[in-house]
Amino acid sequence: MGIRDHSGPQRLPKCSYRGPIGRWHSLRQYLREWLYDGKDKASPCQTQLEIRLCFAPLLRWLLSWWTGNQLALAIDPTTHRDRLSAVVISVLYRGSAIPVAWHILPGNRPGPWIAPTLDLLSLLGPAVPKNMTVLVLTDRGLWSPRLWKQIQSLGWHPLMRVRSDAIFQPQGGCRMPARALVPGPGHGWVGTGTAFYSPKLRRRGVLVVVWGDDQVQPWILLTDLPPESIGVCWYGLRVWIELGFRALKGVGWQWEHTRRTDPVRAGRHWLGLAVAMAWVMAYGTRVEDASVRGMPPAPPTQMIRLWPRQASVFQQGHSTLLRQLLKGRPWQCLWLAPELWPVPPPTLRIINHNGRQEVPL
Numbered sequence: 001m002g003i004r005d006h007s008g009p010q011r012l013p014k015c016s017y018r019g020p021i022g023r024w025h026s027l028r029q030y031l032r033e034w035l036y037d038g039k040d041k042a043s044p045c046q047t048q049l050e051i052r053l054c055f056a057p058l059l060r061w062l063l064s065w066w067t068g069n070q071l072a073l074a075i076d077p078t079t080h081r082d083r084l085s086a087v088v089i090s091v092l093y094r095g096s097a098i099p100v101a102w103h104i105l106p107g108n109r110p111g112p113w114i115a116p117t118l119d120l121l122s123l124l125g126p127a128v129p130k131n132m133t134v135l136v137l138t139d140r141g142l143w144s145p146r147l148w149k150q151i152q153s154l155g156w157h158p159l160m161r162v163r164s165d166a167i168f169q170p171q172g173g174c175r176m177p178a179r180a181l182v183p184g185p186g187h188g189w190v191g192t193g194t195a196f197y198s199p200k201l202r203r204r205g206v207l208v209v210v211w212g213d214d215q216v217q218p219w220i221l222l223t224d225l226p227p228e229s230i231g232v233c234w235y236g237l238r239v240w241i242e243l244g245f246r247a248l249k250g251v252g253w254q255w256e257h258t259r260r261t262d263p264v265r266a267g268r269h270w271l272g273l274a275v276a277m278a279w280v281m282a283y284g285t286r287v288e289d290a291s292v293r294g295m296p297p298a299p300p301t302q303m304i305r306l307w308p309r310q311a312s313v314f315q316q317g318h319s320t321l322l323r324q325l326l327k328g329r330p331w332q333c334l335w336l337a338p339e340l341w342p343v344p345p346p347t348l349r350i351i352n353h354n355g356r357q358e359v360p361l
Contacts, residue, residue, distance in 0.1 A: 168196070206223050232344050
């Protein structure tokens with residue numbers, strides 16, 4: 001049964017019956033009021049949850065389970081029909097994504113995206129250890145010089161997709177359409193130069209053009225990582241945030257069924273979803289690692305590659321968590337062990353910027 005949210009606080013009549021039904025209604029009302037501002041509670045008070053203050057502790061808690069020193073984040077918007085819109089920063093993990101920061105606005109209304117995103121990144125920055133390599137992926141709609149600078153200011157690395165008609169000038173070369181750097185499907189290009197995203201504005205960096213055999217058009221990406229360090233297929237991780245949204249909605253936590261229209265209350269609801277998502281993915285990790293190794297679950301000693309998988313980590317974790325909770329025996333030993341980032345297929349020909357070497361990776 002869903003927890004419905006109405007425009008004002010719900011004052012349930014006192015009930016002398018203390019059986020299961022009475023306890024259920026009390027619990028449901030308690031959960032409703034957890035989402036309210038203090039003044040809207042049945043007993044008005046000054047106590048309320050400030051969601052912004054939870055983002056850094058949430059990411060810090062997630063990283064306390066983390067093994068390895070690489071972290072991939074994605075920034076992407078999502079909507080709840082025409083009622084709510086959200087820009088979300090998620091940790092990309094094993095074919096899904098765990099939200100760690102979000103900004104929610106009313107749907108079907110113009111509103112700023114870049115400024116709230118910059119604020120979310122600044123809140124998350126202190127939670128990440130300095131020795132961790134952080135990659136931040138964005139799609140074309142979120143390209144912004146301000147976002148690029150903010151990511152770099154945190155010591156992280158942007159991997160941002162730019163428009164398909166972008167102009168690029170390789171170092172020592174002439175300006176040309178970026179997509180002209182590859183002859184067609186099955187090719188990639190990596191090199192340093194200057195990208196022009198308007199006639200007067202430019203950005204120096206490393207361009208990555210990848211046109212896989214199964215792609216209708218190439219990815220055109222800009223990053224600040226050295227050409228010898230960038231993986232040309234790393235941008236493929238970004239699709240995981242879409243799968244993470246699916247887990248939050250129809251195939252998992254059913255967020256699309258909520259009746260909440262207030263952005264503040266919806267933001268508090270998302271905190272519960274994010275914590276649940278982290279728990280489920282940790283449970284799924286333990287189950288999957290045990291299956292791959294054919295031995296009792298134990299924290300891994302190194303990163304592994306697990307593709308392809310028969311069932312998602314979310315599905316494995318969701319069913320296992322429910323089973324353990326029903327037994328009253330939740331697991332105490334949990335971890336999050338990311339996979340190795342993707343490598344190009346052997347058929348993809350990578351052209352280095354020097355133009356003299358064509359290397360299959």
